[in-house]
Amino acid sequence: MKCDFADSLLQGYFDGELSxxxxxxxxxxxxxxxxxxxxxxxxxxxxxxxxxTQLYVPAPASLRxxxxxxxxxxxxxxxxxxxxxxxxxxQRQRYL
Amino acid sequence: xxxxxxxxxxxxxxxxxHVDAAFNLARWLLRGxxxxxxxxxxxxxxxxxxxxxxxxxxxxxxxxQIVRNTCYTWLExxxxxxxxxxxxxxxxxxxxxTPETLAISGDDRERLILALETLPPRFREVLxxxxxxxxxxxxxxxxxxxxxxxxxxxxxxxxxxxxxxxxNSTQKGAxxxx
Numbered sequence: 001m002k003c004d005f006a007d008s009l010l011q012g013y014f015d016g017e018l019s020x021x022x023x024x025x026x027x028x029x030x031x032x033x034x035x036x037x038x039x040x041x042x043x044x045x046x047x048x049x050x051x052x053t054q055l056y057v058p059a060p061a062s063l064r065x066x067x068x069x070x071x072x073x074x075x076x077x078x079x080x081x082x083x084x085x086x087x088x089x090x091q092r093q094r095y096l
Numbered sequence: 097x098x099x100x101x102x103x104x105x106x107x108x109x110x111x112x113x114h115v116d117a118a119f120n121l122a123r124w125l126l127r128g129x130x131x132x133x134x135x136x137x138x139x140x141x142x143x144x145x146x147x148x149x150x151x152x153x154x155x156x157x158x159x160x161q162i163v164r165n166t167c168y169t170w171l172e173x174x175x176x177x178x179x180x181x182x183x184x185x186x187x188x189x190x191x192x193x194t195p196e197t198l199a200i201s202g203d204d205r206e207r208l209i210l211a212l213e214t215l216p217p218r219f220r221e222v223l224x225x226x227x228x229x230x231x232x233x234x235x236x237x238x239x240x241x242x243x244x245x246x247x248x249x250x251x252x253x254x255x256x257x258x259x260x261x262x263x264n265s266t267q268k269g270a271x272x273x274x
């Protein structure tokens with residue numbers, strides 16, 4: 001049998017989101033509502049299963065590297081003003 | 097990108113500690129690692145660009161809001177059907193299984209992942225934010241732009257649907273094992 005309290009207060013109670021007054025109100029209700037007591041057990045089980053099976057997926061190292069490269073862009077290295085071959089030829093001429 | 101060293105330092109202190117949270121949300125909204133990495137990267141680059149507009153407060157919620165919006169834009173473009181998907185109560189059992197019959201072992205991890213992935217994105221996201229990320233209702237409301245009452249009712253429906261999907265897959269598994 002469905003209970004009117006189930007949707008309105010049960011989730012908030014389970015998640016610790018109710019004010020003290022509302023939580024106390026729900027606890028009084030819980031003492032004589034088998035439906036809510038059973039729902040609470042289900043919620044606890046489901047929450048435990050989600051946490052115990054370690055479904056949290058941390059970021060891969062490749063993503064961290066890309067973000068790091070964006071946050072810390074490397075200063076462009078000074079390109080040689082002349083092609084290397086031209087530079088080498090000039091050096092050679094000095095010694096010839 | 098040009099920003100001051102002070103901006104960079106602030107970004108590193110406030111936003112970068114939440115890269116795991118950003119990727120995890122994208123992974124569960126998009127149901128795949130490769131897409132999640134691309135979209136999380138795009139969201140983090142947006143966060144860099146918009147960071148000067150961040151007035152302080154909850155940096156994780158601010159970043160996850162950007163991640164969520166980027167994921168939804170990606171889904172609209174690439175998998176629009178998924179956004180209009182509804183949980184089909186007809187093909188799932190009504191949640192009649194007890195925790196004992198649904199007992200999760202190491203081998204059943206895949207079953208839990210599949211059950212979670214059958215939920216519509218808007219229910220999957222509240223479950224991930226609450227159960228995996230540990231967000232409060234207020235934080236979930238800020239991330240999803242939903243009123244707190246809607247967050248609570250979405251969580252209620254999401255948990256019920258996950259329970260049903262899991263009961264359904266458990267029964268299918270039992271049938272296969274017979």
